[in-house]
Amino acid sequence: MTIFQFPNDFKWGTATAAYQIEGAAREGGRGPSIWDTFSHTPGRVFNGDNGDVACDSYHRYEEDVELMKELGINTYRFSISWSRIIPDGDGEINQEGLDYYHRFVDKLLEAGIEPFCTLYHWDLPQALQDVGGWENRRSIDAFVKFSEVMYREFNGKIRYWLTFNEPWCIAFLSNVIGVHAPGKQDLQAGLDVAHNLLVAHGKSVSKFREIGVDGKIGIAPNVAWAVPYSKNEADQGAADRNIQVFSDWFLDPIYKGSYPQSLYSWFEQSGHVPPIHEGDMEAIAQPIDHIGINYYAMSVNRFNPDGGYLQMEEVDMGLVKTDIGWPVESRGLYEVIHYLQKYGNIDIYITENGACINDDIVNGKVNDVRRISYLQQHIAQVHRVIQDGINLKGYMAWSLMDNFEWAEGYRMRFGLVHVDYRSLKRTPKESFYWYQNVVKNGWMETRK
Ligand SMILES: N=NNCCOCCOc1ccc(-c2cn(C[C@@H]3NC[C@@H](O)[C@H]3O)nn2)cc1
Secondary structure (H helix, E strand, O other), X not given: OEEEEOOOOOEEEEEOOXXXXXXXXXXXXXXXXXXXXXXXXXXXXXXXXXXXXXXXXXXXXXXXXXXXXXXXXOEEEEEOOHHHHOOOXXXXXXXXXXXXXXXXXXXXXXXXXXXXXXXXXXXXXXXXXXXXXXXXXXXXXXXXXXXXXXXXXXXXXXXXXXXXXXXXXXXXXXXXXXXXXXXXXXXXXXXXXXXXXXXXXXXXXXHHHHHOOOOEEXXXXXXXXXXXXXXXXXXXXXXHHHHHHHOHHHHHHHHHOOOOHHHHHHHHOOOOOOOOOOOHHHHHOOOOOEEEEEOOOEEEEEEXXXXXXXXXXXXXXXXXXXXXXXXXXXXXXXXXXXXXXXXXXXXXXXXXXXXXXXXXXXXXXXXOHHHHHHHHHHHXXXXXXXXXXXXXXXXXXXXXXXXXXXXXXXXXXOOOEEEOOOOXXXXXXXXXXXXXXXXHHOEEEEOO
């Protein structure tokens, strides 16, 4: 038996996002977002699922906070629906939207749970998309205005902030691969979006400092860890490009003030470069306080000239997979956190880690032992990283509850809590009680 003891001040939490859980899509003055448009576009989301109702957390947030109290977490990561706050993206402020988040954050604080707020978790107001979205530099100032409203309104209540969730998904998955909203397949669009969101991030951090918000701010890249299928240069290059497009493409500009040269040259050879304006790189490189890391899986990569914008393909090595098809390999979490040490011993939070396990309720219980196994393996890697002296300060399981999993709709379940989407009944799964014990003890026990 092995005991993994965590620091007393370690942040144990769970994570969600506005469009995935809130519902109330046309209530409280909320304007449409690109995910309302995308999910209502036939063929874009499995089964035609959408976030109109989702988990109805807009109305059930008190019940959700009671679940968090039962779970015993001290931190809860959530995101803000921008189009609830400024329905058309950069126009009038919607007081009802601010009031909702005040009610919710007050409930968290009453419960002794630290709010950990993501400003942008993919749900761009549709009105901004109508004029080019993140490809248009107007979205930069609109985001800074939205973030300033939130900083001023919640200064003193929210101390932990993230500007953007998973910039790779916002830029590349959504504009080059085309699986997420707005669903474009254009490499230059992806580079434009990546650059403009980085400028928006940097200008928002400057605004945060200028206001003097009592708190800390950062960004939450989802990260890839990849190993080459063979020792040949082409496969190594493919793995390097895959790693860098998730982390370095965003963290180099922030921490070094420039894009990673090898990947920049890779894109440049096909005639695509970021649209850098005078002063942009300085604006991006504002010092930040922490980064959130979202890790799910690692991959084995090899070169494939027909393998998309990176000329890379993932090789199935026959590992156990979760129900969304991602291999279970926790080693990548350890490796990628060490890889990120090149930016310094920065404060890191695991802001998402979890498994898609679609077990259903049987005799009133969800016996999701595969999720428990996944969490155990990954939390053990978190412990290894801490033992190595790295500033890993918290872990937020994705997700508190089953929710709208983007293009996969509601068929893919990541929650510690099962949601019946007809009745909206919440049922804690066995993994909820396992995690509750880890959080309560501050340590984890494994048989070996
Ligand atoms: N790399 N090339 N791929 C080529 C083919 O891609 C097809 C699909 O790709 C992807 C890649 C990554 C994801 C993904 C999902 N989550 C989980 C969410 N995280 C934020 C939170 O909201 C969770 O719901 N994290 N990442 C989805 C699809």
